[in-house]
Amino acid sequence: MEIQLLKLVYFSPTGTTKRVVHGIAAGIRPCTIEEVDITTPRAREMPLLSSGEELLIVAVPVYMGRVPGLLSEWLNSIQAHDTPTVCVVVYGNRVYDNALLELKDIVTRRGCVPIAGAAYVGEHSFSNSETPSKGRPDKEDLGHAERFGRKIREKLQSISSLSQVSDVVVPGTRPYGGITKLWDVDFIAVSDLCVRCGVCAEVCPVGAVDAHESARIDHEKCITCCACIKKCPQGARTMKPGLVMEARRRVNTLFVERKAPEYFLD
Structure with a gap:
């Protein structure tokens, strides 16, 4: 064929x-x-x-x-x-x-x-x-x-x-089964390293990051993909303590086998 x-x-x-x-x-x-x-x-x-x-x-x-x-x-x-x-x-x-x-x-x-x-x-x-x-x-x-x-x-x-x-x-x-609705949670911290370059807004797959004020995030739209954290060229975006960080700890400890x-x- x-x-x-x-x-x-x-x-x-x-x-x-x-x-x-x-x-x-x-x-x-x-x-x-x-x-x-x-x-x-x-x-x-x-x-x-x-x-x-x-x-x-x-x-x-x-x-x-x-x-x-x-x-x-x-x-x-x-x-x-x-x-x-x-x-x-x-x-x-x-x-x-x-x-x-x-x-x-x-x-x-x-x-x-x-x-x-x-x-x-x-x-x-x-x-x-x-x-x-x-x-x-x-x-x-x-x-x-x-x-x-x-x-x-x-x-x-x-x-x-x-x-x-x-x-x-x-x-x-x-x-x-399972859950298709994602968390509505405020989990991203933006530090003074942010230079408002706009990369975070560009890479967000749901338009949850304000293009002019990167610390402003629409938590209802956010799908916790963390693209804005991973792709920030200044390393200005990190996780706040809370549900998402706790989930990361579980991933790091419960699913260690490759x-x-x-x-x-x-």
Whole structure:
């Protein structure tokens, strides 16, 4: 089966999901790649249109064991027509629960045909130097992603049409359970190091940071992705003591064993 175009679709506030997707694409080695980065609010204003001549990789981070609720409307607006699709979730070395199954179900309803699924580990949003997931996806993870990409290419080359593809079984149970609504919490401290460069506002995936006054944050919009903390060039943004810092402590102490990436092809 020949694929004319590979579309990389991802939500990646801190860049980890994007790196995983690029690793998979390196293994597929298509002639043409189109990136659909839905991280910014403006990017999510346009629906995704796709056809059977394309291969989609749809990748999202795991939030509390689920597909992020803020992506629900956009994902459910996808207009696909028997489009072969790879579903990918990226989690912070804790668990991915039912997120991969949920993503598969969503894209299937929108006209996609899942041919593979995968779960990778990325640096946790709440990470610091002590967090077990720090620096992931690392070289080993990206090597795994590239091998997965090669397996996808081999699978497509072995068939003449999608009718030969059996349903891909991925872990998870229905109903999905968990919580899709995120915390409404004031957890970011801004120090005198802030020079009001505006980077924090630019990288915020939900427009929660005021572009003119960076210490002003809309806590109802904030999804605790910590992109503004991680990408501040002055190191002026840190966590305040409270719920998020306590969650980071739990991640650092309860989930220390290195989780390995997984993929599902049959």
